[in-house]
Amino acid sequence: MTQHDTIHCVHEPFGDAFYYGPERLSSRFENDKQTRLDSGFSESTYASVLEGIEKEASQGKRVFVKDIDYYLFAPNRKPTSIAPSLLSAMNGQNPSKSHQNGSYSKNQDASQCSAEPGNPTVMPHTIQEMFHFAFLIRDPHYSVPSYYRCTIPPLLEITKFYFDPLESGYDELRRHFDYLRKTGLVGPQVATRSDLDNAGPDFEPSIAKPTGHEICIVDADDLLENPAAMIEAFCKSVGLQYDPEMLRWDREVDHSVANDKFEKWRGFHEDALHSDGLQARSHKRAQKSEEDFDAEWRAKYGEEAAAMIRRTVDENMADYLYLKKFSMRV
Numbered sequence: 001m002t003q004h005d006t007i008h009c010v011h012e013p014f015g016d017a018f019y020y021g022p023e024r025l026s027s028r029f030e031n032d033k034q035t036r037l038d039s040g041f042s043e044s045t046y047a048s049v050l051e052g053i054e055k056e057a058s059q060g061k062r063v064f065v066k067d068i069d070y071y072l073f074a075p076n077r078k079p080t081s082i083a084p085s086l087l088s089a090m091n092g093q094n095p096s097k098s099h100q101n102g103s104y105s106k107n108q109d110a111s112q113c114s115a116e117p118g119n120p121t122v123m124p125h126t127i128q129e130m131f132h133f134a135f136l137i138r139d140p141h142y143s144v145p146s147y148y149r150c151t152i153p154p155l156l157e158i159t160k161f162y163f164d165p166l167e168s169g170y171d172e173l174r175r176h177f178d179y180l181r182k183t184g185l186v187g188p189q190v191a192t193r194s195d196l197d198n199a200g201p202d203f204e205p206s207i208a209k210p211t212g213h214e215i216c217i218v219d220a221d222d223l224l225e226n227p228a229a230m231i232e233a234f235c236k237s238v239g240l241q242y243d244p245e246m247l248r249w250d251r252e253v254d255h256s257v258a259n260d261k262f263e264k265w266r267g268f269h270e271d272a273l274h275s276d277g278l279q280a281r282s283h284k285r286a287q288k289s290e291e292d293f294d295a296e297w298r299a300k301y302g303e304e305a306a307a308m309i310r311r312t313v314d315e316n317m318a319d320y321l322y323l324k325k326f327s328m329r330v
Helices: 014-020 033-039 046-057 084-091 096-101 140-149 170-182 220-225 227-238 252-267 290-301 303-324
Strands: 007-011 062-066 135-137 217-219
Touching: 007 046, 007 252, 014 033, 014 046, 014 217, 046 084, 062 227, 135 170, 135 220, 135 303, 140 220, 140 290, 140 303, 170 303, 217 220, 217 303, 220 227
Parallel strands: 007 062, 135 217
Antiparallel strands: none
């Protein structure tokens, strides 16, 4: 967001369709029509979201879409089909126009939808080919309680979100990552990791159109340990010109842009909005045992919440550790 001259940032656009629109996959606001209407996104479909992204791309800047992969999946491992508004893309039509050809109802009959073999998302492979995918992951021991903190007072008064363990998103991210790797949309090269430059046993050259995009996974802990080197490596991998000033956002215009982008999901980015840059930790993060984590969560959130956090962390660790095997090293 500091690179205003060359990059246009879009913040979590697919949540509009996932939570609020006629194709919504989440049940979070299913019985709250007024919230869906008040959001301003009650008519958003996956095609209209893509149309918005394409419109920004037409302005001459590279578009950076920060989003949650979970928004491309039916929750709780339910079967996921191509979004109705994107079905035309499978027939070579312009996906950004398909939502104009008809309306779509929530929970449309499966016979009216379609799935692509092996594709775990609502987005056709032909559309996914348009993106350059990169990933940010974080140890669930830190991401889960961070999310929980946003769902209790005082932040609850701003976010209006209850805690849902199913929205942790690691399972969905792993399944999408494996699909992208299998079909050649990322890899086989792994950014900064010549030891992992191989296609893997599941690579399917018959359906893959290798893009040449490296597997680019940033672990949040590694980023905070060495932000300058990690951001420089990220830029090299995705084809951006690295500038040390990327690590500073202390200008009024920077905060204005950030406030505008984060307004849609108020309360989830307060720490970022009150920061002025990305600095390396002054000392290594202390190693904690599982018992240390449990005691910390009990002290902060109480026994019942701590137990829920523990279950959620444990359910997501295997997927996190799997993804971390491919993370960048500097």
